[in-house]
Amino acid sequence: MSESMLALVGLTAVTVVFKGAGPMLHRVPEPLARRLAGLAPALLAGLVMSEVIGRNGLPHVDAKMAGVAGAVGLASRRAPLAVCVVAGAAVAALLRLVT
Amino acid sequence: MLAALPVVTAVGVFGISYGVLGVAAGIPGWQLVVMSMTVFAGSSQFAAVSALGGAGGAIGAIVSGGLLNTRYLATGTAAGRVLPGGRIRRALLGQLVVDESYALGVAVGGPDSPDPDAMLAAGSMEWLAWVVGSAIGVLIGPVVGDPMRLGLDAAFPAMFVALLWPLLDRPGARRCALGGALAVAVVAPLAPGGLELAAAGVVGLILAGDGDSPGGAGNAGDAGNAGDAALGGPA
Numbered sequence: 659m660s661e662s663m664l665a666l667v668g669l670t671a672v673t674v675v676f677k678g679a680g681p682m683l684h685r686v687p688e689p690l691a692r693r694l695a696g697l698a699p700a701l702l703a704g705l706v707m708s709e710v711i712g713r714n715g716l717p718h719v720d721a722k723m724a725g726v727a728g729a730v731g732l733a734s735r736r737a738p739l740a741v742c743v744v745a746g747a748a749v750a751a752l753l754r755l756v757t
Numbered sequence: 758m759l760a761a762l763p764v765v766t767a768v769g770v771f772g773i774s775y776g777v778l779g780v781a782a783g784i785p786g787w788q789l790v791v792m793s794m795t796v797f798a799g800s801s802q803f804a805a806v807s808a809l810g811g812a813g814g815a816i817g818a819i820v821s822g823g824l825l826n827t828r829y830l831a832t833g834t835a836a837g838r839v840l841p842g843g844r845i846r847r848a849l850l851g852q853l854v855v856d857e858s859y860a861l862g863v864a865v866g867g868p869d870s871p872d873p874d875a876m877l878a879a880g881s882m883e884w885l886a887w888v889v890g891s892a893i894g895v896l897i898g899p900v901v902g903d904p905m906r907l908g909l910d911a912a913f914p915a916m917f918v919a920l921l922w923p924l925l926d927r928p929g930a931r932r933c934a935l936g937g938a939l940a941v942a943v944v945a946p947l948a949p950g951g952l953e954l955a956a957a958g959v960v961g962l963i964l965a966g967d968g969d970s971p972g973g974a975g976n977a978g979d980a981g982n983a984g985d986a987a988l989g990g991p992a
Contacts, residue, residue, distance in 0.1 A: 662784045662809055665818035669805050670795040672823035677798075678848030680833020681840050694827045696965020697958055699930040700937030701821055702921035704957030705804055707941040708811065709914035715946040725911030726918060733922035740767075743774070746915025750908030 721757070725750035760864070761879040764857045769886035771799055775806070776894015778912060781904035782810030786895035793891040797884055798855060800920055801825040807913045808951060817951025824958045832859045839866070839873045853880030929965055936960040 659667075710726055712718045729746035737745075772793065779789040784806060796802055801822035808817035829851075836854040839862075840847045854862075858880035862871030904910060924930050937957035944953040 661815040661818075662788050664815035665805055665809055665822075666788050666792050666795075668815065668819035669792065669801065669822045672819060673796045673798055673801065673826045673829075674852065676823070676826045677829045677833055677851050677854065680830050680835070681837030681847035681851035681854070682844045684834060684837050691831050693962050693965050694830060695927070696929060696933040696961040696963075697824050697827055698961075699921060699924045699927075699934040700940075700957050700961025700964070701804070701824055701954065702917045702924070702937075703934035704937040704941040704954055705807060705821060705917045706914045706921065707938040707957075708813065708945060708953060709807065709910075709917070711942055711945060713946060715942045721908070722911045722914070725908055726914045729911075729915035729918040730922075733919045736923075737919075739916065739919045740770070742919035743912050743916045746918070747908035747912040750911035751906065752908075754906060754908070 721750040721753035724753055761861055761875075761882055764861070764879070765882045765886045768799075768857065768883045769890040772887045772890020773894040773897070774912070775799065775802060776891045776896075777898040777901055778803070778810075778894075778904075778909055779806045779891075780895055780898030781901075781909055782806050784809055786898070789895050790888065790892050793888045794884075796822070797852065797887060798822075798826050798829075799887070803913065803916060807917075808954065810913075812945070813951045813954060815951070817954050820951055820958065821954040829854070832856075835859075835868070836862065836871055836873075836876060839870050839876075841873065850877060853877055853884060855880060855883065858883055933961045933964045936964045 706726065707717075710717050710723050717723065725746040725748075728749040729742045732742045732745055775793070776786070776789055780786055789806075792802055792805070796805075804825055805818035805822035808814065808821055811817075813821065833851050833854060836851060836859060837847055840850045840854075842850070854876060858876050859871060861879040862873070862876030865875040866872030901907065901909075921934060925934060937960055940956040940960040941953045944956040
């Protein structure tokens, strides 16, 4: 099975369980819910990091990083999601155009 | 249900960008569309595509994409109180309860009893828009051209930044984010292939722990914040 096929099957299974468990069981213990609330910020920050570091674990300063910096600036000013994404891509594309 | 139209449109556009980025990451188009049908959770699908396109592989895709969906345990619990039918039927209908459909249900019925009809109608429309959008993205993806030249590689981290930022106001969220980022930087060079994202998740679970009661900072507005419709992105 290819990596992407494996991901499709695995992610489907995990997501169906997470979406179905609440309606099926009617309650999730409060301490568990509080713990799980820490997952989203940790994972999202981790995903950003994994996108901008090289094989040595250190951040790469390049056009992509500049795009991310632009997105951070916009997101911290409460810009909508689509604006952050388009601006991030545009900054990277423009820098590559001129360099 | 006119209230759902702007959201449904946004979900469709979001789906197109998912399809384009997925094709650019080298994933077969049909798998991207099937994933939209079966997973139907935007932020986690973007995370999966990002992991598959990079060093994370299938493990990274399942770990990061799957764990992002743990928030549906909370929204699903609230939705489960009002969904009709027995356990199996409720679990199936629960697949349509995503960030936006839940938020619309809450807008109609309140946080304690989200309106089931609004939730399911909005969820169905969003599902359709998400799948059709994904398919359009997959079809136009190859025409779009070199993804690097268009900066599409920066679109992923930019999106994760945009999803992360609104969460940082919650108690404990900053240290979880910092810990998750550090975990990836430390673990990725040692053991790439998805483990770094699992490490970030574990660090988040640990740092989320005790001491802080969510909303304890007197942030009453948080409670009405469409429950945990935290990951602003469509679906």
